[in-house]
Amino acid sequence: MKARIRHIICTLVAFAALGLHAYAQAPQKKFVPSARNAESAVTSERLRSGVEFLSDTLWHGRGTGSRGAVEAAFWIERQFRAWGLVPFGNSYVRSFRASGGRVGHNVVGLLHGTGSHSAGKGYIIVGAHYDNIGVLGGKIYPGADSNASGVVSMTMLARMFHTMVSLGKDYGRSVIFVAFDAKELSMGGSDAFARMLDRGELKDPRTGRTLGKGDIFMMVNIDQIGSSLAPLKSGRKDYMLMLCGRNTHLSSTMNACNSRTGLDLAYDYYGSRDFTKVFYEKINDQRAFLERGIPSVLLTSGITMLNNKVSDDAGTLDYPVLQKRVVLIFNWLSRFV
Numbered sequence: 607m608k609a610r611i612r613h614i615i616c617t618l619v620a621f622a623a624l625g626l627h628a629y630a631q632a633p634q635k636k637f638v639p640s641a642r643n644a645e646s647a648v649t650s651e652r653l654r655s656g657v658e659f660l661s662d663t664l665w666h667g668r669g670t671g672s673r674g675a676v677e678a679a680f681w682i683e684r685q686f687r688a689w690g691l692v693p694f695g696n697s698y699v700r701s702f703r704a705s706g707g708r709v710g711h712n713v714v715g716l717l718h719g720t721g722s723h724s725a726g727k728g729y730i731i732v733g734a735h736y737d738n739i740g741v742l743g744g745k746i747y748p749g750a751d752s753n754a755s756g757v758v759s760m761t762m763l764a765r766m767f768h769t770m771v772s773l774g775k776d777y778g779r780s781v782i783f784v785a786f787d788a789k790e791l792s793m794g795g796s797d798a799f800a801r802m803l804d805r806g807e808l809k810d811p812r813t814g815r816t817l818g819k820g821d822i823f824m825m826v827n828i829d830q831i832g833s834s835l836a837p838l839k840s841g842r843k844d845y846m847l848m849l850c851g852r853n854t855h856l857s858s859t860m861n862a863c864n865s866r867t868g869l870d871l872a873y874d875y876y877g878s879r880d881f882t883k884v885f886y887e888k889i890n891d892q893r894a895f896l897e898r899g900i901p902s903v904l905l906t907s908g909i910t911m912l913n914n915k916v917s918d919d920a921g922t923l924d925y926p927v928l929q930k931r932v933v934l935i936f937n938w939l940s941r942f943v
Contacts, residue, residue, distance in 0.1 A: 639773035641940065644766035645933050650925035653932070656758035657832065658920040660736070661748040668749060669740020670788045671708035678736050678757075682713045682785045685761040689768040691715025691783060694808050702788075702798035710737075710787035712795050717767050718812055719943065722778040729817065730943060731782045731825040733796065734760040735789030735891055739914060750920045752913050755832030757785055759932050766936045767943070777943040779823060780810070786891050789829075796827075796891035800898060823942065824856070825895040825902040831931055834924035836908040838872050844927050845870035846934070849886040849904040851896075856903060860938050867934040876908070905935060 659681065665674030683698045694700075694714055704710040713736075721728060734756035738749025748754075764783050771777070788794030800819075802808055808817040815821075834843035846869050850856045857873045864871055875881040885904065887893060892902035907927075912918045 639770055639775050641770070641937055643773055644769045644936060647765050647769050648762055648929050648932050648936075650929045653758055653762065653832075653928050654920065654923075654925045656761065657750050657754045657923060657925075660754035660757060661750040661918075661920050663746050663748065667740040667747040668736060668738045670704055670710050670737045670791055670794070672740055674740070675737055675787065676711065679711045679713050679785070679787070682736060682757065682761065686713065686715035686764065686783065689761070689764040690771065691717055691764055691768075692811055694811060700799070700802065702794065704788040704791045704794035704798075706791065708788070708791065710791070710795050710798070712787055712799055713785040714799070715764070715783045716811065717764065717771070717777070717781040717783065719777040719780040721780075721813070722776070727821065727823045728778075729780050729782055729821050730823050730939070731784060731895070732760055732763060732828070732939070733784040733786055733799075733825065733891055734828040735786040735793075735795060737787050737790055737795070739790055745916050747914065747916055748919045750918050750923055751832045751907075751910070752830050752918060753789070753828075754920070755830060755907075755923060755928065756828040759828050759831055759928065759935070760785065762932050763936055763939070766932075770940075779943045781939075781943060789891055793889075793891055793893060796894045800894035803898070819895075819898045819900055822895070822900045824853075825892055825900050826905065826935075826939070827890055827892040827903065828905050828935070829890055830909070830913065831905060831907050832923035832925070832928045833907045833910050833912070834927050835910040835912065835922070836876075838870050838876070842870045843924060844868070844930060845872070845907070846931050847872050847875065847904075847906050847908055849873065849875065849882060849906075850902070851886060853901045853903070856901070859941050860934075863937045863941065864934055867930055867937075869930060869934060905931075907931070 668675045736757045739747040786795030
């Protein structure tokens with residue numbers, strides 16, 4: 607009996623060993639985290655909290671060169687650091703001289719990709735300006751939609767990508783997140799950053815590679831994206847505008863990603879060719895990149911009657927809709943990163 611039991615045990619051990627060997631030899635499927643892990647990081651409450659902070663009267667409208675703008679830059683730097691972005695060099699802040707002699711401060715952080723995309727087009731820029739008018743005539747211009755909404759959306763995207771990376775997701779391209787200063791001063795911050803690319807002043811901190819305009823796959827500008835006061839269609843608050851010129855592959859990918867989110871999308875400025883040209887090519891921060899031949903995108907919820915008014919405060923934004931927009935932008939960006 608004992609001999610038979612030993613025989614059974616040996617047989618079971620042999621089968622187990624064979625099973626382990628077969629498992630080791632079979633190709634193993636790599637765990638790929640779901641985008642829903644990143645989406646869970648976005649809540650309307652977190653978006654509101656960020657916009658309320660940046661548009662608080664303590665910061666006096668974040669005019670370039672003011673103490674309020676510097677405090678906003680410190681907040682953005684803390685967000686970048688928290689979500690795993692690394693600086694180019696020793697600091698996240700790149701200062702420049704804006705018009706009127708004011709000193710502006712761009713805040714720049716890098717999310718490293720694996721570099722598996724083809725060399726020469728391995729970086730995506732995601733930007734949003736954080737400055738606003740400041741104080742005029744003793745009145746504070748809070749700039750909640752213009753452009754605390756864009757900055758908070760950008761930092762939330764950094765958080766979402768960080769979530770995915772922490773779960774083991776590999777991204778082929780690297781993402782450069784930039785908070786531009788001095789948009790209200792002739793788009794001084796975006797121009798200063800683009801000139802850094804011209805002069806070869808950005809080096810990838812991991813590889814040492816000097817970055818130029820030829821290394822940039824595309825630039826994405828997020829500006830005034832928190833409102834639902836200028837819908838494309840009456841009764842549809844859940845909308846977004848995407849201006850991308852002739853880069854139809856970018857808009858078609860957005861359409862595909864929108865199948866689940868279901869936003870009302872437009873790829874021109876309310877049907878006007880002239881206004882589309884102005885907003886896309888002339889008066890927003892993607893202009894400096896378009897001038898250098900870099901494919902560029904503007905994402906916005908449009909101009910409203912509150913923009914550049916003292917009434918542009920945090921209470922006027924639609925945070926559940928902003929949450930949908932951020933989720934859609936993340937899923938769209940993920941197709942290219």
